[in-house]
Amino acid sequence: MASVLRKLETLRSSGGEAAQHKFLIIGLPRSGTTYLMTLLNAHARISCEGEHYNPYAVIQGDHDDSHEAVVGRDSDPVGHMEQFFAQPQAAGVTHAGFKFMIGHNVRVLQQLEQMPDVTLIYVWRENRLAQVSSLMRAARDKNWAETEKQARKKRDPNLKIKANPRQISHRWHEYATFDHLFRGWLAARPNPRFTVEYREMFQPGFKEKICAKLGLEVDPAMESPLVKQNPNTIADRFAEPGPIRYYFKKIGYGGWLDDEL
Structure with missing residues (x-):
């Protein structure tokens, strides 16, 4: 909480005001939430921060993993969110939000039921x-996002993922279940809301589309600094793709093995 208070005092002293529009980016790991966060944050009228409710740190412009910050946030998660939306923003910023991962803090989801003005x-x-x-590789390499400059410094970008079909099956069914149940919760909310599938973000016209959803004109400077971390052909990511090809073709998801974008 300490880093939030420091930022709050800095912006207060510069005469900033709270943003008129509030929003959250919500999703599961490796769904594209970080890419969207950085894309929106590149808009002059949008401030979009990281995972305020990451279990290990309060992630804003920096990572505050101090005991004081994490315990302060978790002892009053609703107050933390309210403080974030109330804090003054830089001049010209009208929209403020952050990234919230499904599973990070249930009290935040419960409070959102009382906040119909949050998109x-x-x-x-x-x-x-x-x-x-993507999750397996990021967890192995301890590298969750990277810029083009960082990608050039990687020791072995072709290092393959060692995994068998059962390991993958366990995880993908778990994620699919989370998403399925979350859609029901989302559909019952009175909040302004919209859904983005990963591939949409890389299609022509996406920046215009998402800005329109937020009631903004597109900013020509909107670009994410992040690059794709894994081969586009999904089967090429694995050290032993044979069993994985066989399994996913047999269960009817052979299309997942090919190019995603």
Whole structure:
């Protein structure tokens, strides 16, 4: 909580005001939430921060993993969110939000039921094999997002993922279940809301589409600094793709093995 208070005092001293529009980006890991966060944050009228409710840290512009910050947030998660939306923003910023991962804090979801003015942007990924393989590699390398400059420094970008079909099956069914149940919760909300599938973000016209949803003109400067971390052909990500090809073709999801974008 300390880093939030420091930022609050800095912006207060500069005469900033709270944003007129509030929003959350909500999704599961490796669904594209970080890409969307950085894309929106590049808009002059939008401030979009990271995972305020990450279990290990309060992630804003920086990562505050101090005991004081994490315990302060978790002892009053609703107050933390209210403080975020009430904080003054930089000049010209009219929209403020942050990234919230499904499963991070149930009290935040419960409070959102009483906050119908918060726009909910739900991000999901249809290709579960791509999502799970991305998760496995990120967890192995301890590298959850990277810029082009960082990508050039990687020691072995072709290092394959070692996984068998049962390991993947367990994880993708788990994610699919979370998304299925979350859609029901989302549909019952009175909040302004819209859904984004991973591939949509890389299609022509997406920036115009999402800005229109937020009631904004597109900003020509909107670009995410992030690059794709894994091969586009999903089967190429695995050290032993043979059993994985066989399994997913047999269960009717052979299309997940091919190019995602």
